[in-house]
Amino acid sequence: IELLIIDGQKDFCLPEGSLFVAGRSGRGAVEDTRRIASFIYRNLPHLTRITPTMDTHFGWQIFFDRFWLDSAGQRPAPYSTISADDLRAGRYHLDPAVAQLAPTDDGRPDYAWAERQVRFYAEAPEQAGKYQLTIWPYHCLLGSEGHALVGLLQEARMFHSAARQVQ
DSSP states (O other): OEEEEOOOBHHHHSTTSTTOOOTTTSOHHHHHHHHHHHHHHHTTTTOOEEEEOOOOBOSSOTTSGGGEEETTSOOOOTTOEEOHHHHHHTSEEEOGGGGGGSBOTTSOBOHHHHHHHHHHHHHHHHHTTSOOEEOOOOOSBTTSGGGSBOHHHHHHHHHHHHHHTOO
């Protein structure tokens, strides 16, 4: 029996995390973490594997503010949405510095190619009736403290690993 722990990371599960999930109680993810750890210890003989997923990001991703500038040259605030209409109307545009991350074969920036990619990224989910692009606070950056599993979950996983003699 495998237990799948989804995104039990500090940025989501601790009040000081950049995307803390407070829930109705204001302590939702903290309470969930305690319940999950207790569940692991209570069910130690039955759990054969514990697998945590890890939300993992890099600093230059389309849903972070540094990718974008508004018509006044300012970065969008966290939790802003950028619609395909916003892009078509020029309310937001790709920061030209981002094109440096997508050079052509000869090493020159290809702003037009990068701009087509971000337009597609904004348009496709909207056309499918899913969502608009949201600008998130920086979270779960690979190698950051917020990317790490909450200590209580990591300790329970390690105890399970030692007690069950499993990876």
